[in-house]
Amino acid sequence: MLNAVRRTALRAGSETGRRKSSAAALLHGGLRTMATYDAPTKVLVVTKPSYKVSNAIMESRHIVADEKIEFVIAESADDLLAKHSKEELADLSGVLLTPQFASADLGKLLEPEAELANVKWIHSFSAGVDHMADLLAGTLSKSRTDIAVSNGRGAFSSSLAEYIILGCLHFNKKVPRCQQNKREKRYDRFTMPVLKGKTIGFVGFGHIAKSAARIAKDSFGMKIAAVRRNPDKSDSALADQVYTDKVELARNSDFVVCTLPGTPATVKFCDQALFDAMPDGAVFVSCGRGSAVDEAALAKHLREERLFAALDVFEQEPLPESSELWDVPDDRLLITAHNADLTEDFFELGWETFRKNFHRFRAGEPLDTPVDKAHGY
Structure with missing residues (x-):
């Protein structure tokens, strides 16, 4: 009888130990997940220096300072490759495109085995996405259909x-x-x-x-x-x-x-x-x-x-x-010179739409202003 009680106690202790170990493992795993989630999301901004959004990004960093985001700014694909290692590029998970940038040369970097293979989201600062038509019809509709695309629809x-x-x-x-x-x-x-x-x-x-x-x-x-x-x-x-x-x-x-x-x-x-x-x-x-x-x-x-x-x-x-x-x-x-939407709060409005999509992307939710790649808007 005493031995039976001891065996029951041992089994209970063992089960308790397993539960504690499982809980510890779950907590540890959860902390790892939270740590990964807590790390800043790195977003590539492709823009020409002459385009105002370049300066706006630098001047408006306070807008996204608390958004767990880190910007990497480049003028072109060649400029990006010259300034950053493959390891650094592998950390990029998003891309912000401006209208003044021709996106065709970005396509080759987004291929499955290329430098930007880990990118999963592209956002067009403008509502129109005709500036990235080649990218939409090419890489994003063929080898990288997993990349989600959003735009500035509604901001202006x-x-x-x-x-x-x-x-x-x-x-x-x-x-x-x-x-x-x-x-x-x-x-x-x-x-x-x-x-x-x-x-x-x-x-x-x-x-x-x-x-x-x-x-x-x-x-x-x-x-x-x-x-x-x-x-x-x-x-x-x-x-x-x-x-x-x-x-x-x-x-x-x-x-x-x-x-x-x-x-x-x-x-x-x-x-x-x-x-x-x-x-x-x-x-x-x-x-x-x-x-x-x-x-x-x-x-x-x-x-x-x-x-x-x-x-x-x-x-x-x-x-x-x-x-x-x-x-x-x-x-x-x-x-008028394509400036009907160039208002005093142009960049703030654009950033707000970017932010909404960024939050959804980071949370794994559907984007706020998704682009239909097939139709191009």
Whole structure:
């Protein structure tokens, strides 16, 4: 009986010891995991020194100082290889790309056996990702499909929405006529049109377009129309009319707004047929990507004094002096230098979107603004 009690006690002690050992091992493993998680995540920033984000990173480090992140800045793939060893590059798990950097030469470093094989996330500071089109169509869609991609979508929608409304008001309120009257000291008491009841049609109905549509509808009483390749139920919650045909949209809109991204599928999407369909006196606003607009076709209608336009983006930037757009009269065309979203808080807004995606990446969660590699936006 005594021996049986002893054996039971020994088994209990042994079990307790095993539990303690298991708990210790679990705790030790947990601490190792926490230590790994606690270590800063190293992110490569690829940017040209002339691009403002380079200085902004240095000046704004306080924004991400507590974010467990360490930046490695390089101008190009060659610059990166020259300054860092393979061991250092193996520690990089993220990449931040700026619009001024051509990403094609980064692809070879991201291959499975290459220097940046451990990178699992790429973020575009801008909302547009056309600057990394080759990378999206190449390495990221073939050998490195495991790399997640995010962009600055939504960060600059508010300022671009303001620009869209500005373009509408500029011509609807006949601001050029007012300016001419002042120059000529003419007291011209003409009838001042309003936006209420007029239709604004969006070519592309993403974040920027919807931000502008809400202002147009809620603040100005405008009717909202949109053209979508694949309309869904959420579109009708904001849009009064959704089209699948861009010509039908143009024919029934007083204002046509293009916010399309720059992809092979959107090149010159706003073409002669669309401009032909717009009513006389209609206004065209473009603040997506210049490649989505046939500038020659638009210029023709502007010279013929059929349409008005406000353009912030162009096929070639900076807009060359040889462009026929410069010769369009001021009362027909408003030109801005792709700076509709270049606001005082531009970098803070961009960093905030980067931070949201960084937190999700670090936690192993879906990104906040994921990019569809196949569609390029």
